[in-house]
Every structure is written in structure tokens, then in C-alpha cells.
Amino acid sequence: MREILKIPHDAVIPDVEEVMKLQGIPSDSILPPKITDLYKRAFSIFIETKDPKGLIGEVSATDLENILTIAGGNIINSVISSMFKKGTNLALFVFTLGTEISDTINNLFAKNEFALGSMLDSIASASADRGGEYGEKFFLNYLRDLGSVSPDHRALMYSPGYCGWDITGQKKLFRYLKPGDIGISINESSLMTPIKSISGVIISGKKDIHYLKEDFDFCKTCTGKNCRERILRIKKEE
Amino acid sequence: MDIINSISTQLISGNDKDVASDTKKALDSGISAETILNDGLIMGMNIIGDRFRDHEVFLPDVLMAAKAMYAGMELIKPILIKSGISSRGKIVIGTIQGDLHDIGKNLVGIMLKGAGYEVIDLGHDVSPEKFVEVAKETGATIIGMSALLTTTMANMKEVVKILKNENLDGKIRTIIGGAPVSDQYASDIGVDKYSFDAGNAVDIVKELMA
Numbered sequence: 001m002r003e004i005l006k007i008p009h010d011a012v013i014p015d016v017e018e019v020m021k022l023q024g025i026p027s028d029s030i031l032p033p034k035i036t037d038l039y040k041r042a043f044s045i046f047i048e049t050k051d052p053k054g055l056i057g058e059v060s061a062t063d064l065e066n067i068l069t070i071a072g073g074n075i076i077n078s079v080i081s082s083m084f085k086k087g088t089n090l091a092l093f094v095f096t097l098g099t100e101i102s103d104t105i106n107n108l109f110a111k112n113e114f115a116l117g118s119m120l121d122s123i124a125s126a127s128a129d130r131g132g133e134y135g136e137k138f139f140l141n142y143l144r145d146l147g148s149v150s151p152d153h154r155a156l157m158y159s160p161g162y163c164g165w166d167i168t169g170q171k172k173l174f175r176y177l178k179p180g181d182i183g184i185s186i187n188e189s190s191l192m193t194p195i196k197s198i199s200g201v202i203i204s205g206k207k208d209i210h211y212l213k214e215d216f217d218f219c220k221t222c223t224g225k226n227c228r229e230r231i232l233r234i235k236k237e238e
Numbered sequence: 239m240d241i242i243n244s245i246s247t248q249l250i251s252g253n254d255k256d257v258a259s260d261t262k263k264a265l266d267s268g269i270s271a272e273t274i275l276n277d278g279l280i281m282g283m284n285i286i287g288d289r290f291r292d293h294e295v296f297l298p299d300v301l302m303a304a305k306a307m308y309a310g311m312e313l314i315k316p317i318l319i320k321s322g323i324s325s326r327g328k329i330v331i332g333t334i335q336g337d338l339h340d341i342g343k344n345l346v347g348i349m350l351k352g353a354g355y356e357v358i359d360l361g362h363d364v365s366p367e368k369f370v371e372v373a374k375e376t377g378a379t380i381i382g383m384s385a386l387l388t389t390t391m392a393n394m395k396e397v398v399k400i401l402k403n404e405n406l407d408g409k410i411r412t413i414i415g416g417a418p419v420s421d422q423y424a425s426d427i428g429v430d431k432y433s434f435d436a437g438n439a440v441d442i443v444k445e446l447m448a
Contacts, residue, residue, distance in 0.1 A: 023297050023298065035298050112304075113305065114301035114348060118301055161390070165389070167336045190336060191363050221388050
């Protein structure tokens with residue numbers, strides 16, 4: 001299976017709380033009218049400029065192992081390397097909000113509209129996370145339709161740049177999935193254009209395989225704790 | 239000096255149009271551009287910076303104040319340049335190679351400019367060589383690096399290595415910031431200072447340039 005996804009726009013609209021969290025505003029804060037107005041303006045630009053697209057492609061464990069193998073033939077020491085073989089189905093996934101929104105954010109900063117640019121950036125980042133969740137749901141539903149998964153299966157995405165997987169891993173992922181088909185390219189430093197894009201591997205398997213312990217070396221310096229948020233998402237569904 | 243207080247007050251409230259209009263009034267009344275800068279604009283940014291550090295205001299409040307600061311700066315900058323009044327110092331900033339997260343770095347740049355420094359922002363995905371090259375070219379005495387990813391922060395160490403190899407350590411100082419880095423990490427890789435937020439970055443730059 002390799003498919004360009006038509007993503008419903010509603011699926012990538014983030015909650016206000018998610019956006020404010022990215023702005024460093026605690027969820028129990030009373031927002032001053034100035035900030036509420038700013039959010040409304042940024043949200044309106046977001047609605048006008050977003051162009052969500054996704055691309056998903058199944059990958060075998062052997063191919064994924066190849067993607068995760070670095071020079072010298074060693075597999076990288078990362079969360080994903082430690083658990084992907086426990087997954088029953090694997091898929092590569094990329095998502096983008098398109099070029100217009102990224103250009104708009106840059107233009108706002110260039111025009112000294114820092115607050116509006118920053119708010120739009122936060123909305124777009126939260127939206128990109130929603131895009132990832134859409135990919136996870138799509139893959140799980142696809143497998144359910146095939147009868148390939150049991151009710152206790154969950155599909156979660158793991159991305160290059162996080163949890164020990166070096167950002168350069170994105171280059172190999174791109175060679176397999178070829179996201180140029182939805183307008184995403186990658187530069188020498190393995191960064192994606194448009195900026196508001198995400199990539200990763202979606203691993204489907206029994207939900208327990210995603211319950212990881214924070215005992216990797218890189219966990220000591222990690223402040224993102226994306227893994228905890230992922231686990232929480234599964235637990236919320238229980 | 240009521241007009242100077244008004245500039246500062248309007249800046250704190252993020253009223254860019256009022257800051258521009260008050261700045262023009264101040265200039266028309268004969269107040270020097272340097273006084274407007276130091277006692278009006280920078281004073282206002284210092285106050286909002288302190289309030290942000292103390293969690294009394296939110297990030298958008300600071301960014302709206304920064305826009306107001308720039309509205310005033312646009313009017314006085316030509317005068318400052320003409321009268322040969324230089325900035326408080328030059329700083330090169332950027333997000334390290336392999337990383338594109340630059341909102342925190344942007345905030346640092348805005349706050350430093352607000353404090354009267356000249357900031358050369360190299361954007362994101364900046365190679366260690368580029369940081370040093372631009373600092374040398376522009377005469378900047380501080381390089382500020384940011385990273386969000388644990389997988390890219392190691393590239394910061396390369397800047398320190400290059401500076402050492404070129405006998406520039408001590409002449410060009412280094413600051414790092416971003417979610418995965420810490421005081422300990424800065425010390426481990428030989429960086430001069432770690433900054434935990436944008437307001438703190440301004441304090442550290444002041445300290446390093448003193």
C-alpha cells in the first residue's frame with residue numbers, strides 16, 4: 001500500500017489549549033482579550049493558508065531495518081530500533097501543511113508582526129501533530145479493514161530527530177517513500193521544506209509495545225517527553 | 239519627560255501606533271534619539287522582560303511590545319546612525335545545523351535588539367563554520383546557538399572547536415539555549431554560558447560584554 005491521503009481539513013484543526021501550551025501559556029490561565037483576539041486573527045490566517053496533504057506507504061521490517069542502519073552496518077541506538085520488530089505492521093508517513101502557511105509565518109516575522117507570526121506558527125505546529133495522528137488512525141483503520149489487527153492494537157508514529165533517531169534518518173526514509181509527490185523536499189541537513197511538515201514510521205502492534213521505559217542515555221537530556229504524551233494518548237482510549 | 243514615560247508605557251501595552259506617534263512627538267520637542275532609545279524604548283522592553291520572567295505576562299505580550307519597540311526604533315534609527323551612536327555590541331545568533339526550531343531563538347533576538355544590541359540572525363540549520371565565519375566578518379563578540387532536538391545539540395560543540403582552532407576562544411564568547419541543553423551541558427562542551435530563557439539571555443550578554 002502506498003497512498004496519497006486526502007486529509008479532511010477538520011482533522012488537522014488543533015484545540016486552543018494545545019496552541020496556548022506551545023505559546024507557554026498554562027491551560028488554567030485566563031486569557032486577556034488581546035491574546036484571544038490575536039489567536040482569532042492567527043486562526044483565520046491558518047484556515048486560509050493551510051493545505052494539508054499526507055502520504056503513507058507500508059514498509060517491511062527488513063526495509064525499516066535498512067532505514068535505521070547507519071554507516072558501518074550498525075543499527076542506531078534509538079527507541080524505534082529497540083521496538084519496531086515487535087510491531088505487526090509498519091508504514092512510513094509524511095504530512096505537510098503546504099508552502100503558503102510557512103511563507104506566511106516568515107512574512108509576518110519579516111514585517112515585525114512577531115506575536116501574530118508566533119501564534120500562527122504554534123497553530124501550525126499543533127496542526128502538524130494532528131496530521132500525524134490522522135496518519136496513525138488511517139493506518140490502523142486500513143489494517144482493521146484487512147482484518148490484520150486485534151482490538152488491542154494501536155498505531156503510533158516515531159519521527160527522525162526524536163528519541164535517539166538522528167534527523168539524518170529522514171534522508172533514508174525519503175528515499176523509500178518519495179514525498180516529492182506531495183511537494184515535500186529535503187535539504188543537505190535533512191530538514192524538510194515546507195517547514196510545517198512531519199515524517200516518521202507508524203508502528204502498529206499490541207499497545208504494550210509502545211509502553212517504553214525512559215532508560216536510554218538520551219532520555220537523561222530529553223525535555224520533550226513525547227513518549228509520555230504518546231503513552232497517555234493510548235491510555236486515554238482505554 | 240512625560241512623553242518618554244508614555245513611550246515606555248505604550249510599549250509595555252503593545253500599542254505600536256502610540257509608540258510611533260509619541261516617539262515622533264518626542265523628537266519634534268527636541269528630545270535626543272539616544273534618550274528616547276534608552277529611557278523610553280529600552281526601559282519599556284526591560285520592564286516587560288522582567289514581567290515575563292516573573293510570569294506576570296505571556297509570550298504574546300512580549301512580542302506585541304517588541305513590535306511597538308520596532309515602531310519607535312524605525313523613527314530614531316536613522317538619527318542614531320547619523321550621529322554615530324553605535325549599538326551596545328554585536329551578537330550572531332542561529333539555530334544549530336540540523337534543527338529548524340527557531341521560535342525561541344527569534345525571541346532571544348527580539349529581546350536582545352530591545353536591549354539595544356545589534357543582532358545578526360542567521361536563521362535555522364546554521365553550520366558551525368557559518369557561525370564563526372559571520373562572527374569574524376561582522377566583528378561580533380558573542381555567538382548564540384539554539385537547539386530543540388537532542389540529536390542536533392551535539393553540533394554546538396563544533397563551534398567551540400573551531401573557535402579554539404582559530405585561537406578565537408575568549409575573543410568570541412558562546413551562549414547556548416533550547417529545551418535539551420543545560421548549564422551542565424554548556425560546561426561539558428566548553429561553551430561560555432547557558433541561558434534558560436530569552437530574558438536570561440539578555441542578562442548573560444550584558445554580563446559577557448561588561
